[in-house]
Amino acid sequence: MKKMHIELTINGKQVETLAEPRELLIHVLRERLGLTGPHIGCETSHCGACTVDLNGKSVKSCTIFAAQANGATITTIEGIAGPDGMHVLQNSFREHHGLQCGFCTPGMITRAWRLLQENPTPTEEDVRFGMAGNLCRCTGYQNIVKAILAAASELNSAKEAAQ
Ligand code: FES
Ligand code: FES
Numbered sequence: 001m002k003k004m005h006i007e008l009t010i011n012g013k014q015v016e017t018l019a020e021p022r023e024l025l026i027h028v029l030r031e032r033l034g035l036t037g038p039h040i041g042c043e044t045s046h047c048g049a050c051t052v053d054l055n056g057k058s059v060k061s062c063t064i065f066a067a068q069a070n071g072a073t074i075t076t077i078e079g080i081a082g083p084d085g086m087h088v089l090q091n092s093f094r095e096h097h098g099l100q101c102g103f104c105t106p107g108m109i110t111r112a113w114r115l116l117q118e119n120p121t122p123t124e125e126d127v128r129f130g131m132a133g134n135l136c137r138c139t140g141y142q143n144i145v146k147a148i149l150a151a152a153s154e155l156n157s158a159k160e161a162a163q
């Protein structure tokens with residue numbers, strides 16, 4: 001099948017690749033671009049393991065064709081950490097035991113990263129609602145919610161200290 005030329009900005013870098021029209025974004029990210037942070041859980045838009053940030057929105061990358069993302073700006077879990085090390089959210093998941101097997105974690109953190117930009121001061125209910133598209137088979141969610149709330153609080157304290 002004829003391949004399409006696709007241009008993306010991923011984690012701040014411009015990349016180009018070829019993909020068949022049938023290829024899902026998650027497959028192109030993992031198999032053609034080597035970004036294996038976003039995981040494939042269900043491939044049917046239920047689990048959220050494949051979540052990436054696409055043009056400022058959390059998107060399950062198994063739900064769109066790579067061709068539909070042509071020209072988009074994407075952040076994957078590989079782009080969440082800063083030059084000084086892990087993002088506050090990543091540290092918070094570690095400190096609050098927001099993971100067990102870790103399979104859902106890239107999607108969870110990528111979604112939480114956008115959630116805290118949409119709502120920097122979420123309540124527990126806001127976090128639970130905002131994370132409802134991401135499933136975890138291990139943790140029971142309590143520690144994931146705790147980790148996200150703690151990260152929000154730390155990010156807000158840092159903002160206040162900088163003012
Ligand atoms: S792999 Fe995309 S939602 Fe499960
Ligand atoms: S930590 Fe295992 S699926 Fe969430």
